Amino acid sequence: MSASRPQWSGRRGDVRIADLFCGCGGISLGLMETCRALGKRPDYVFACEMMPDYLDVYSRNFDPDYSISEPIEKIFNRDVGARASDKEKEWGKKIGNLTIAVGGPPCQGHSDLNNYTRRSDPRNSLYMKMARFAEIVEPEHVIIENVLGVRHDKNGVFDTTVEALLKLGYSVDTPLVKGEMIGVPQRRHRAFIVASKTKPLHQGYFDSALKAQYVRERSVRWACEDLLDLEQHSPMDVESKLSGVSKERVDWMFENGAYDLPDRFRPSCHRDKDHTYKSVYGRLYWDKPAWTITTGFLVMGQGRFLHPLRRRVITPHEAARLQFFPDFFDFGVQKRGGYAKMIGNAVPAKMAYAVALELLR
Incomplete structure (x- = not known):
């Protein structure tokens, strides 16, 4: 863009x-x-x-x-x-x-x-x-x-x-x-x-x-392919750090070619009761459109925000692209949660x- x-x-x-x-x-x-x-x-x-x-x-x-x-x-x-x-x-x-x-x-x-x-x-x-x-x-x-x-x-x-x-x-x-x-x-x-x-x-x-x-x-690839390994000079491109248990979940999904996390790997609040939140802890598809980008895109457990090819959630820059913000749009310098709220709430x-x-x- x-x-x-x-x-x-x-x-x-x-x-x-x-x-x-x-x-x-x-x-x-x-x-x-x-x-x-x-x-x-x-x-x-x-x-x-x-x-x-x-x-x-x-x-x-x-x-x-x-x-x-x-x-x-x-x-x-x-x-x-x-x-x-x-x-x-x-x-x-x-x-x-x-x-x-x-x-x-x-x-x-x-x-x-x-x-x-x-x-x-x-x-x-x-x-x-x-x-x-x-x-x-x-x-x-x-x-x-x-x-x-x-x-x-x-x-x-x-x-x-x-x-x-x-x-x-x-x-x-x-x-x-x-x-x-x-x-x-x-x-x-x-x-x-x-x-x-x-x-x-x-x-x-x-x-x-x-x-x-x-x-x-248009797919996630169309929007974000050039951002795959972008150097993290801007706070918009800094990756979220995964917790130990989140990293284990991500590793399992990549090693098993999975896009949805089985209930047995989910926290008890999801695992022990019926739920319809299949996309939570989900992985995006590289050659399909993303699902709705929300204010929780920095957190694996709040939606399908795991990157298709990299063992991390999407960055604010990638989320902005998926929300159709061009790179000339100036978000200024924000805390990471600030970027997430602005981008996720936008039309x-x-x-x-x-x-x-x-x-x-």
């Missing part, structure tokens, strides 16, 4: 962007590439992210006019349909005309990996803040991304947000995007809400646009690109 930042002529006009819940910037990166493909110039107007480290990385890569490290509900602090507060009016004027608002509200409450608060997490209500932002600022387009489980949220936030956007005069489609179908070297599936005031969207609108971008599946840029390309053309 490219090590140099691309340049844009911007001759076809600016695309003014606001990114709520921006994280380190996966969706905004996708919009950057969309603008480059369409000959437009991205103009990052507003970014909001509670985690200062994430916002710092976002700012160094996109340099937004306004970057706010506080909860979005304290800025857009009333519900959809309510009279605008003074603070909402203030920020509406600051942001001004906007082409597109994007965001991926915190998804842990929706994830099927979360057994405790699945689909009933109070953070799920943040979904409606995207609609409130649209009501106050009136962007031309809105893109909201999340895990598939959001569609079955206990409180119906997905459908409620769609209904709110429709009442605000947007047309809406809710495409399912499968990363491996559009060139992401990872089996990552996400639910999108896409709304527009200028495109006549409807359910199924994006089906043909996404099919037009289908490519042959692969190609997924945002696949949707935005049709929306902004």
Whole structure:
């Protein structure tokens, strides 16, 4: 992937962007590439992210006019349909005309990996803040991304947000995007809400646009082959140290050509009860896409993160490649856990690109 930042002529006009819940910037990166493909110039107007480290990385890569490290509900602090507060009016004027608002509200409450608060997490209500932002600022387009489980949220936030956007005069489609179908070297599936005031969207609108971008599946090899034995000059390329018992598990898998660890070698919390976590302690396949990269990719016991050819888990650099981050993206200097959280929580840029390309053309 490219090590140099691309340049844009911007001759076809600016695309003014606001990114709520921006994280380190996966969706905004996708919009950057969309603008480059369409000959437009991205103009990052507003970014909001509670985690200062994430916002710092976002700012160094996109340099937004306004970057706010506080909860979005304290800025857009009333519900959809309510009279605008003074603070909402203030920020509406600051942001001004906007082409597109994007965001991926915190998804842990929706994830099927979360057994405790699945689909009933109070953070799920943040979904409606995207609609409130649209009501106050009136962007031309809105893109909201999340895990598939959001569609079955206990409180119906997905459908409620769609209904709110429709009442605000947007047309809406809710495409399912499968990363491996559009060139992401990872089996990552996400639910999108896409709304527009200028495109006549409807359910199924994006089906043909996404099919037009289908490519042959890209593998871990495609993404990471040149990183196999890279010298560890950057903290992004430093290997995690395996414990003694983890090393024994890794050695057994390589010596037996295995990609899944038998239950008899697992800790008792998995071994002594029924479980469906076959991929935990798993090894990636060299010539297939990776499974979903999560924030636990530095730990063998948190997913299928063992390297296909080397007796170690993948590095942050390799995880970033699998998440479709180009090498020019600047993550700064972080603790290893910081890299894992930023990269694992991000949206692969190609997924945002696949949707935005049709929306902004």
